[in-house]
Amino acid sequence: MDEDLDAMSRAELVAEVRKLRAAIRQHRDSSSHELCWHHPDLWLLLPERLEPAIAVPAWPQFMRGCIRYRQSLDEQAPGAPRTGQEFDE
Template sequence: MDEDLERMTREELIEEAKRLRQGIREHRDCSGHDLCWHHPALWALLPDKTDPVSVVPKWPEFMKGCITYRQSLNEQLPNAPRSDGPFEE
């Protein structure tokens, strides 16, 4: 799956590492309502192109997952600033 790395020069590997790091930083730096979004741009950094069809939970189960995720942020980031800013499309 990662045979392309074997064929890259040192310089190409460095450029690839920088490109991947930038994509990870963009994902990491999401904040507020952006934390909840589907992130295909991150997956697009991989060389293997697929068109996965995600299984999307029905609304009640999906909302339970959102609540659990938000609760995990309380545990993992107890001192992070909080916002009551509205969601904007």
């Protein structure tokens, strides 16, 4: 799946690593409501172009998942600042 890397020069590989690191940092530095979003931009960094076949939970299951995710943030980042910012499209 990653055979394209074999044909890259050192300079091309370094550029690819920098591009991937920038995307990872952008995702890592997400905060507030950005944490809840679907991130297809990350998938576009892969060489294979596939239309992802995602399954979307029904609302009750989705909301339970959101609550569980938020609880996990309390466990994993108990000292993170809290915000009262509302979501605005």
